[in-house]
Amino acid sequence: DTVTYELKQGNKVVYVGTTNDPERREQQHREDGKKFGHMNVTSRRMTEDGAKKKETDRLATYRKNQGRNPKYNKDSDG
Template identity: 40%
Template sequence: MQKSANVFWVYALEIGGEVVYYGTTTAPKRMEGEHRAEGKQFDRFTLLEKLRTPEEAHYWMRIYLSTFRRKNDGRSPRYNLSLVS
């Protein structure tokens, strides 16, 4: 049985310095490849936070999303289509 990951990441996808997606993962390289395979357009994959639990990662992702929305008239990043509150 494979041991579950102890590291959870919050990351951002960016185009020209503008964030187009915030997400969480335990496997950054795999996730970057999945986003490219899905056709998401980005020129930078940035790891923002390294955390110990999925709850912490989700909490921090929400902080990043809230900050983005506050600075962008309530608009979410381009690829964050589902509402994460």
């Protein structure tokens, strides 16, 4: 079971990703030095493939609106 999530700094999305363990993943991001205020889980639990598709779609929407990926996303599929 996997979920999609966003890391946010205030109202700004700085990362979009997927994980099967949100608490662990949030801690990993903090240890990696990413600067963010909170993590929002943005989906229900689903298959890993379903979550990856949702992540890819969310990044495409973000790029359409902002002209680029969120600050910490390096490529188009998360």
